[in-house]
Amino acid sequence: MGTFPLPDAIDKDVVIYLTPWCPYCMAARRLLDTRKVSYEVVDVTGNAAARTWMRQNTGQSTVPQIFIKGESIGGFDELSTLDQRGGLREMLA
Secondary structure (H helix, E strand, O other), X not given: OOOOXXXXXXXXXXXXXXXXXXXXXXXXXXXXXXXXXXXXXXXXOOOHHHHHHHHXXXXXXXXXXXXXXXXXXXXXXXXXXXXXXXXXXXXXX
């Protein structure tokens, strides 16, 4: 089992668990880049420990799984909705 950073062990406010080829992961990164939000990437490719941790802590095994200040907000759709409603800015303030 490999090691991986947990959201509360990272000093970035935003952590994205992803795989490099996932289109929703790419879209989430693009949105955050556009908003100039700094984030930490955790690639879960071949990392069973990280996938198990994600499933246990979010109820999901799909990527991306996005955490803001240690709180799971879901995937790209939830991030996009949060951004459109101004909640992303509020959470990062």
